[in-house]
Amino acid sequence: MPLTVRDLLAIPSLRLHLVAGGAGLGRVVEAAHATENTRPASWLEGAEVVMTNGLLLSADDIDCAAYVDQLDGGKAAALIVGVGSGLPLQAVPTALIHHAERVRLPLLVSPAGVPFASITRAVFVARASEERRLLERTLRTQRRLSAAAASSDGLAGLLSSWFQATGSGVAVCDAAGRLLGAAGTDGPTLLEDAAPVIDTVALHGLRGSGGGDLACGKVVVQPLGTARLRGFVVLLDADSAEARLLISVLVSLLSVELERRHLADEPQRRRRAAILARLFHPDITAEQAQALLRTADVPSGAVRAVAVQASGEPVELAADLALAVPGGLARLTGGTVELVVAEELDTSAVLRRFAPGRPAGIGPAVAPQHAALSLRQAVALLSSSVELGRPVSAAEAGSVRLLLSLGSPATLAAFADTVLAPLDAADPDGELTETLRVWLETNGSWAESSALLGLHRHTVQNRIEKVARLTGRQQDRAEDRVDLWLALTARAVGLPCSPQRK
Template structure:
């Protein structure tokens, strides 16, 4: 997790709401959701070469003497991917030049009036303070993430988190872990970041962005299991979407969803494909027969009735399936392999 995306959470709209600056929007309302990374003051007519992007460019308008200069200045700011202009009134002019307002409105570039009593230095100081706090927050979340991984892997006791959990006000009796992609906004609870995964120690009361994996709730000593469940559930959720809970993992369908394409491929190629090719070549329905047989728990009688077949006809088809795949549908271990091929792999 890098510092820049965290800083870029601030938008022009949010900067306008910061009380200390008392900014007033003059033009360019359509660009209010542009991110802002830093503040840069300049009186150059074309400041573009000195900008890196996502700045609020501050000026008192010393070089903006006519409409052409306003067009040149705003165009250079926009071309450099800066996010907004802050015009300091009361120094060169008593108000924002009308020509600058017109061109910024046309470009969709937010233009803000900065009161005369607000020094431009206060913007850079504020951004520096914000950047420092972001670095501290990032470091704390990464440290927490490493600690949560150690607890999940059995290298540390969950007791080391007791004081931090107390600070969050969470109920020690119903703690659970939620694994998700690193969120952009603050979430209630104890948050740790490990690579591209965030782990939140929270409760069921909150709603999380999808995909997410949710471990089972319990006391502090249960947390290691909840962490392991949440990470495993997130792997499934990233493939299927939605929120997957730890309680849903101990099922055969959940196990199938955890298989990667590379893991499924041998079953598809060695089992599903021969059956599909045989059906296509001979007009048979071995895949349908096997699917029904599996759904009926390997019961010959129930499958025969469901397919309106004589039991001997069904046994003949099962023998054909064994000859094509090398797996006997009447044997449990072979039936598991056949189920993976039919239910997790492509069959048409």
């Protein structure tokens, strides 16, 4: 147990006695510091026993109050005043006793025959003994944790041993956030509460760690894995000295356990890759496709294929994505990881965590027997993903915005400015431009445009005719209308605009 003021008071050789602040005897003592400074707060780190002979200490009530508040503000553990023959103080000032009692600061008296060095030495010896006992307990607990990790109980035994030794609740999840085991706490609830912290730690991989005070208590989150991220451990209220010393041991043992599980899952990953190959067969029937999905525990409704360009460690990337998606339907083909996932899965979120920065194509949702068709479209989108630097889905593949974003920003900006420059000069308030945009979006409907703009139909017609005169693009020519629409859209997607339109 840590040294407290009560323990210090009980050491016979020091002959200390309490005169005030008995309510604070349970305060932990980390050090002893002798000083005659009457403003010691800035020199304290907390949990120190402050010792003074009262050389500069006034018996005035205001001065005593200020001095005690300084000690309280510096989180001192106690105040020891030396009194007696040959010392500045023959007795502790009454005002000092009063104010120490006010803030519950233990105030102890040291007789003249006991040097402060003896008190300092006693604190040091007690702290050293406690640290030695803590180290011995930690080593015994470390051996128990190692034995539990090597036993047939595996993860469950390791987590149970941790909780029994430290009293700290613990939960372990895989890299996708799925619970693998817990002890001393409700695992699903703890993971749900700590999800924002886990997401933040995940951004930094094995180099990250995090924590915070949550509704469930104080949590610490550490990543698990040796070479790659395999999961996370969440610790609840791991504040004891023993727990803090053992966290690194627990992380190491859990990392080894998750690596062992990863290797043991290799046959399962090969089986899922074989299922995926059968699902992509061109002659598969609806019944066969649904049966394969049921085998992989994937909902047999609409599915979509995903293609991710792999580099560096493609096998590991395929394993990571197989772990991340329900059903684990993933395989490595050449330099591409191919997946099939249920339509409702947030594919973009999976790619952000497990394949950040990698080109990826997301195919359309299709019936299971048409998964190969979705895959072809996903693979075809990889080149667009390389250009854009982000995953591209089939839903946006045919959009004008995607086509515009693939072009050179400078070229597209020049095109937009060339088409719209006459309007920029003649229409500083943007009335003509806004009318043109609404008119094009309503497919040239005068009635709908006037209703949306709150203008008379003739006003809309006059403005569109003025646009035609200024730009040289006629309202009845499809090619001219497309030019105007593309120019407006190029600016809408965030390309550099002309100085007049900033």
